[in-house]
Amino acid sequence: MTLCKCLQADLLYAGATWRFLLPFWVFVSLFLFLLKAKICPNEKSIAFVDTTSLYLLCNGAEQVIGLNLTDAWSSGSINALADLKFLSVILDFNNLSAAPFPDFFPDLSNLTVLSLHACSLTGESPQKIFQIPTLQIIDLIGHNDMLGCSLPEFPSNGSLQKLALSYTQFSGTLPKSIENLRMLSHLDLSSCKFTGPLPSSMANLTQLVYLDLYLNRFTGSLPSLPKNLSHWEKLEYLDLHDNSLSGIIPASLFSLPSLKSLHLSNNFSGQISDQLQNVNSPLTKIYLIANNLERPLPEFLLELKHVEALSLSSNNGTVKLDKFTKLQNLTTLDLSCSGLSVDTNISKSDIALLPLFSSLKLVSCDLQNISFLKNQSSLINLHLSDSHFKGEIPNWIWGITDKSLYVLNLSLNQFTHFQEPYIIPNNLSSLDLYSNLLTGEIPLLPRSAFSVDLSSNKFATSIQPDFGNYLLSAQFLSVANNTISGAIPDSICKATGLEVLDLPRNSLTVRVPTCLAEQMTGLKIVNLG
Structure with a gap:
């Protein structure tokens, strides 16, 4: 394979990953970038990088427009890149040894992709980096946990498609002007230090596909979503767990037309806003751990026919096991560690209709009996601790599954x-x-x-x-x-x-x-x- 094809394959591998997180046209634009670029002449080099593992792409005028430094070993000053005024794509520096974020990056006015994985960057990143009008992707995930700053006001002419800052020290509040990122499809701010309320303007991010705000200090309620849900109709992944959000859980979240994974654990104050009728949702994963749910679970939750994983642990109320017979795709169920009382008195006909679980956690659920498990031939993980069982451990529990029981608690x-x-x-x-x-x-x-x-x-x-x-x-x-x-x-x-x-x-x-x-x-x- 030629060097050019090696580089194209490397970039396309990253592109294939981004394909699931970005609109198709962004993926296409990366591909077209590769078609227009060519390998730089041999005499092109960068002083501080071992060029034996460095990929350089040039335009027709032999100006460096792309760098792939994933496997390159660097030494000396990163400032050697400051003269590459036409850089458009930078992929993954390594071995920067706790270097500060380069302050000249905002001057690279043609920059479209900035991916700095595992760089051990430190200090504050210049806010202007988020305001480069051509920049489509900013990805600082991975081993940049000493890097931070607050987010600036976003200009109205931004092109940002992906903003990924997870596991860094970025902090402060989200600016209302985040709504200016009208092309943003991937926003990952998980495990940062952000605080304050979520701006209602976030509801105007109509291209969002992936939104992860896990483990911050966000407060207040969720931004109001229009009842017709036209604004977040492309959203597939939403993770807000482990914040300090309050108020009710909007029922409209469960009928977003593209949403497949919903994580809301350790937030909110005990209610889902209202009942929904005839919900046709693609949701496959729902995590509502420790949301202080108090009243009986909304019926519509138990009618989401595509759900494969459902966790309601550390809540309150009563759950009747026969209600799960409608969830035939459900393989992972967790009702543990809560005030939930699980009613396992179920008819033989309904036992036969229960979905086949691979993972079932019923810890501290005050179960009356476990005979319903005899039909569960697909169990891999089974947790029944602190359930007031007495007497003998039934011998049928060891042979309960046609597969392999890996975990028994x-x-x-x-x-x-x-x-x-x-x-x-x-x-x-x-x-x-x-x-x-x-x-x-x-x-x-x-x-x-x-x-x-x-x-x-x-x-x-x-x-x-x-x-x-x-x-x-x-x-x-x-x-x-x-x-x-x-x-x-x-x-x-x-x-x-x-x-x-x-x-x-x-x-x-x-x-x-x-x-x-x-x-x-x-x-x-x-x-x-």
Whole structure:
């Protein structure tokens, strides 16, 4: 492959990623840029860059218009770029060693793409960079966590399509003039330091496809959306979780015509504004964790037929399990850790109509029974901790799935024993039986087990001599706070991947296998009590 084609492939790979985040015509413009450009003559070079891994593109007059520095190793001053007045595309500097943001970038009046991933830039970026009229893409994501400033007033003639500043120190309030970015389709300000209310002018960003404001300090309510939803009709992804937003959740969000993923967790004050009728939504993922929902869930939420993942954990109210029979595409459901009471009294006919879950979390849900799980043949992750279960762990739970049950959490219940006969599935990677009343022998574990917590039970026998043979994949093992007696078997040293070995508050003998220190070099925490 020629150098030109290598560069085109590299830029097109980035373009393919942006294609999902930008209008199609922007992707096309990048492609046309490549067609017009050519590889610069060999004598073209930049003093501070190892040119063996540097891609330079020139125009017809042999002026440098494009740089791809993704694999280039730099040394010296980045100011060597200041003379490249015709630069249009800059992709990814590396190894800048905590350099300040170049103050000459705003003078590059032809700049259209500025992508500075993993640059370790520091200090304040010049506000003028956001006001370059030709600039379409600003992407500062990744290892620029010491870089920041506030956003300026945006000019009315801006061309910005993508603004991505996540995991930086950018702060302050969003200016009302953000509405001037009429071409903006991708806005990612997640994990920054922004504060204050969301300007109502954001509703005028009609080209938005992707909006991520996660983990800031935004306050107030959401900008009012027109009832006809014409303004945000292209929005596909909306993430506002972990802010300090208040007020009601606008029901209109759930009927945005293109929205597929909605994250609103840890905000708002307990209500969804009103009911919707005959909602035809493409939503596939809805996260409403800790939104203080109090009244019964709106019926329309349980009629969104395309939903695949739904999390309502840490809310209040009552949920009847039979209401989920309409969500046939639902594979991930979380109703955990809340005042939610989940009514599992469901008819046999409705049990057969429940969607097949791959991940089901019903922690602290005060369940009456779990017999409805017998038909759940696709479960991979099952969490039923703190649900007031008593007596035996039914043996059918181990063979519940036609696939591979990877995670089972039955902690903080009052199970006393395992129903015989039982076989723990071979592919189980995480088993949590912490804080039950289990007695008898410690169960032999599948060799694929990665994390095992059997602590705070009433196991009272010795550890089987071959117990370590079943810990070949384990990194975490806790059998603390039981009444286990005898010695730690030498076979424990076969668990060479263990990082945490937690055995205190038992009646084990003092002898510790000598191989523990010699062979288990990865151990980080050893607590023998």
